[in-house]
Amino acid sequence: MKIIVCIKQVPNSADVKIDPKTNTLIREGVESVINPFDTYAIEEAVRLKERFAGTITIITMGPPQAEAALREALSLGCDEAILISDRAFAGSDTWATSYTLSSAIKKIGSYDLILCGKQASDGDTAQVGPGVATHLDIPQVTYVKKIEEINGEKARVERLVEDGYEIVEVSLPCLFTVVKEINVPRLPSLKGKIKAKAAKVAVWNAASLECDPKRLGLEGSPTKVMKIFNPPPRKGAVKITGEPEEAVDKLIELLGKDLPR
Template sequence: MSLKIVVCIKQVPVSNNLKIDPITKNLIRSGEQGIMNPYDKNAIEAALRLKDEWGGEIILLSMGPQDFEITLREGLAMGCDGAVLLSSRQFGGADTLATGYVLSQAIKKIGNVDLVLFGRQSVDADTSQVGPIVSEFLNWPQVTFVSELHSHSGKTITATRLLENMQQKIEFQLPAVITVRREMNEPRYPTPRNIQQSYKKDIQVWDENNLSVDPDRIGVKGSPTIVRSVWAPEKEAKSTKYLNGSADEAIRELLIELNANNLL
């Protein structure tokens, strides 16, 4: 059985010198150089391996300004078949709940999707929330922190979840949403031919008029969490103490210092 897979990806900023909108307190992403969220490459690689084994179609899905297309092209160059960019001023300022809602509505519009993959988290926000939120809106099973996909039989997949102090093997039914850990695979590099072919593939751009969305549940209006303030951490100079004498003397002095600072 072939699979229709959607991989949700995000473009994250390259620079740490980001501008904050003084009114919304959100990052100003438009015009900023960005790269694909590294964890999302593992999700794409997982989808490509499933396609290599069982066949099917992989569609990339992202939400952001028009310049996010360059990141979608990178995913297409890795071997994905098509892409959808959700781009509208009405989507701007969305928190994880509003983002998950819009993504879920787009997945419904794509239709007949068997599996939705996310990277474990994005490196700019680190919430790990959007994948689970999408699964709730779709009312599909979710499996997070997946490090291995073992088998596929009809509508059933077995996966391993890598947790902090344990591994969990779990069997789940499709359709489903999974989030992928970096340990799962090594993402492939786009070949020159695939890079060339990626510019022949279509990127559809949808806004709120293309989706069945409630206008009160998108963008800032649909975001119950609010950033009240943003500040840069203060830089504090640290002193360096050098340990003199022989190795044994230096070790004794180190142990005294650690004990004095309640580190032992």
């Protein structure tokens, strides 16, 4: 089985703060990690490889330092890594990003399955995975929580929805975005880390992809971010203090006021 996993390097969300003046993310000094949702995609790929043999190619679009995320994925059991990096990609929205990733996947050639995390923890759009599938014109299943069956031709998966899950059958090649319920990602091993350190990471620039330069980066991005801000704090909470018995009476009184009679 030939699997491609798309990942993104993001700021560690435990450390993220927003600059109150500019309303933008403060990225300086924040550790970069693999998007947490993508770690489930990597783990699922490694499990499939352990079951069916095959290869895992890990790709990311990002600045040169995103290579660290690829090496981490290699240490977890992925076989090849490709960094898609060029100034021309800067400022890409989800449309341009998914176009660029799909161009890289076309260059890779054949594959059975593409796995992505359900969304990135920084942008939270959940659009890139579906975008890639659309550009490649292959079927997609989003929010996959379990791969029930899979063979070279088709797969049967459980897909998380708000009030339960759906069982979907899909033909391969296809793309899944996965949710955290799908597995528990393993920790890297020392031997994996040592191997990943020495592994070669290919770097592909815009010129190496067969793509329309007008559809890349800022120019190829129809989305314009007008403003980013913290939602205003909610108002109107009442704190009831005092002895428990008094507090309960007070609570009942307050609840009674809002009840229709």
